[in-house]
Amino acid sequence: MSQILRVYHNPRCSKSRxxxxxxxxxxxxxxxxxxxxxxPNSAELTAIVKKLGISPFDLVRKGExxxxxxxxxxxxxxxxxxxxxxxxxxxxxxxxxxxxxKAVIGRPTEAIEVLF
Numbered sequence: 454m455s456q457i458l459r460v461y462h463n464p465r466c467s468k469s470r471x472x473x474x475x476x477x478x479x480x481x482x483x484x485x486x487x488x489x490x491x492x493p494n495s496a497e498l499t500a501i502v503k504k505l506g507i508s509p510f511d512l513v514r515k516g517e518x519x520x521x522x523x524x525x526x527x528x529x530x531x532x533x534x535x536x537x538x539x540x541x542x543x544x545x546x547x548x549x550x551x552x553x554x555k556a557v558i559g560r561p562t563e564a565i566e567v568l569f
Contacts, residue, residue, distance in 0.1 A: 509534035
């Protein structure tokens with residue numbers, strides 16, 4: 454039996470909506486986590502970063518106003534970046550698709566294919 458995909462989704466984001474549509478069209482089973490409503494805790498976010506194989510800073514959306522106002526130019530530890538994303542979930546890049554011990558950022562949408 455194949456593992457169910459988990460999509461960290463923001464319905465207001467076109468790339469995130471495209472990822473959902475891509476998964477629906479592929480016939481994949483998946484669950485949606487609206488991460489702005491159900492914010493991942495630091496342990497969950499740390500696990501996602503590990504599955505992505507990137508640093509926490511690489512998951513931060515640098516174009517967000519909260520980043521420009523509060524974090525731009527600052528040097529934070531990995532733990533502090535995780536906490537910043539927990540405190541301000543808009544900073545989390547999207548969409549993130551997780552399957553088992555692997556994860557991808559669905560930009561471009563085709564990046565999700567590596568999980569099949």
